[in-house]
Amino acid sequence: MIAVALLFTLYxxxxxxxxxxxxxxxxxxxxxxxxxxxxxxxxxxxKSGNPIEAxxxxxxxxxxxxxxxxxxxxxxxxxxxxxxxxxxxxxxxxDGSEPVVTVLRRMSLAARD
Numbered sequence: 001m002i003a004v005a006l007l008f009t010l011y012x013x014x015x016x017x018x019x020x021x022x023x024x025x026x027x028x029x030x031x032x033x034x035x036x037x038x039x040x041x042x043x044x045x046x047k048s049g050n051p052i053e054a055x056x057x058x059x060x061x062x063x064x065x066x067x068x069x070x071x072x073x074x075x076x077x078x079x080x081x082x083x084x085x086x087x088x089x090x091x092x093x094x095d096g097s098e099p100v101v102t103v104l105r106r107m108s109l110a111a112r113d
Contacts, residue, residue, distance in 0.1 A: 020046070021068025023093030027100035029060045029078060036060030037104060040078030051075075061099075068093060076102045 029040040037060045044052040044064060054062035056078070067090060074086045081104035088100065 020052075020066050021093045022065075023067040023069075023090060024063065024065045024096035025067050025090075025094075025100060026061065026063045026096035027102060029056045029062070029076060030101060030103050031081065032103055032105045037078045037081065040076060040081070040104070042102070043075045043077075045073045045075065063096060074100075074102075076104065078104055080107055081105065082107050 027042065029037040029042070031037050036056075036058070038056055038058045040056040040060070040062070042054045042056070042062050042064070044067065046052060052064050052066055054064045056062045069090050069092060072088045072090060074088055075083065076086060077083045084102060084104055086100075086102060
């Protein structure tokens with residue numbers, strides 16, 4: 001949890017070139033083995049204000065609206081998986097026809113003696 005919070009705070013300043021708009025983005029969160037990841041969170045960092053956020057459904061799919069042109073920083077998290085920070089450049093506002101696929105690596109639990 002601390003690592004995710006740290007990632008979140010370190011990458012917020014990088015979201016400075018984005019703007020809210022009328023665009024829609026869709027995507028899917030998958031595990032490294034190809035499984036669909038339900039209950040994951042995708043946060044589009046906004047320079048001022050709250051992030052634009054989506055949660056993946058049972059098929060690992062998510063959808064957000066209000067995305068404008070520019071460079072966006074996304075924080076993708078899911079229970080049992082390592083968090084991932086992604087930079088995404090939106091060149092034109094769209095209707096979400098090209099999904100953003102994110103692959104997360106499952107966290108391994110250390111064996112206890």
